[in-house]
Amino acid sequence: MIDLHCHILPGIDDGPQSRDVSLAMARCAVQDGITFTACTPHIYPGLYENDLAGIEAAVAQFRLDLAEAGIPLQLGFGADTHLAPNLTRSIADGKIPTLCGSRYLLLEPPHHVAPPRFAESVFELMAAGLVPVITHPERLSWIENHYAVFGELVKQGAWMQVTAGSLTGRFGSRPRYWGERMLDEGLVHILATDSHHIDKRPPLLAEGREAAARRVGADEAHHMVQTRPQGILDNLPPGQLPALPARLTAAAGRTGFWQRLFGNA
Numbered sequence: 001m002i003d004l005h006c007h008i009l010p011g012i013d014d015g016p017q018s019r020d021v022s023l024a025m026a027r028c029a030v031q032d033g034i035t036f037t038a039c040t041p042h043i044y045p046g047l048y049e050n051d052l053a054g055i056e057a058a059v060a061q062f063r064l065d066l067a068e069a070g071i072p073l074q075l076g077f078g079a080d081t082h083l084a085p086n087l088t089r090s091i092a093d094g095k096i097p098t099l100c101g102s103r104y105l106l107l108e109p110p111h112h113v114a115p116p117r118f119a120e121s122v123f124e125l126m127a128a129g130l131v132p133v134i135t136h137p138e139r140l141s142w143i144e145n146h147y148a149v150f151g152e153l154v155k156q157g158a159w160m161q162v163t164a165g166s167l168t169g170r171f172g173s174r175p176r177y178w179g180e181r182m183l184d185e186g187l188v189h190i191l192a193t194d195s196h197h198i199d200k201r202p203p204l205l206a207e208g209r210e211a212a213a214r215r216v217g218a219d220e221a222h223h224m225v226q227t228r229p230q231g232i233l234d235n236l237p238p239g240q241l242p243a244l245p246a247r248l249t250a251a252a253g254r255t256g257f258w259q260r261l262f263g264n265a
Contacts, residue, residue, distance in 0.1 A: 001205050002229035003029065004038045004099055005080065005106060005135060005161060005192035008203070009058045013041040013048045015196045019065060025195060026071045029203040036074040040106055043096055044082040052097040055079060076100035076233065080108045080135060083115055088128045098130065102235040107132040114142040119149055122158050131238060133159040136194055138166050138178035151187055157238065159189040164208020183215045186245035191224045220245060
């Protein structure tokens with residue numbers, strides 16, 4: 001499996017604060033069946049002032065740590081990028097990394113307040129040739145009153161990443177409800193751990209895959225943890241990756257942003 005959202009780098013954000021905890025997380029990931037982890041620390045202006053150069057250097061050091069410890073986990077990197085002004089320009093200027101250098105970008109909305117012009121901000125990124133991958137929408141406190149926005153964004157070409165632990169109740173009944181509803185309605189592209197620690201939020205992906213399989217089938221669950229994540233690593237256009245379940249296509253009633261712009265290229 002491939003985990004494209006994990007806060008595993010030590011001392012860089014609200015994830016692990018020591019090398020030993022980071023290594024314990026890596027061992028846990030390998031034991032769970034994860035072969036590749038994207039290190040995705042927060043970029044949150046005023047709180048976590050990370051940038052591409054600093055993240056790349058931290059990943060290079062952690063690769064050495066993994067090799068020394070004999071842990072066979074492959075690493076890439078990106079960032080859990082907070083929605084902020086001038087985001088598109090910062091990406092173009094090389095300050096903010098996309099996922100493993102691809103066209104796909106992890107985009108983190110605010111947790112507790114629906115941002116103004118959220119859909120317009122996502123469309124701006126898409127117009128710049130990026131594919132926003134919106135992180136953990138099922139855990140946002142404002143999803144109840146704005147659920148339709150996420151469905152519309154998916155129809156237009158944005159991707160959704162649900163946290164594996166949400167589907168197993170690790171974050172409580174509310175995120176589980178919204179995660180399962182998004183699965184049932186064909187709105188989930190990938191699962192990821194969004195792990196921050198070895199104890200409270202461990203890097204476990206298999207449990208989410210199995211929970212998803214019970215609702216959408218084993219093939220679609222595999223796409224969420226392997227096929228589509230590998231497509232991101234290969235920087236494939238969305239049209240070359242498995243489509244979401246047909247019920248979403250039927251409900252959309254029109255062609256999405258990427259199909260209108262690129263066809264199936």
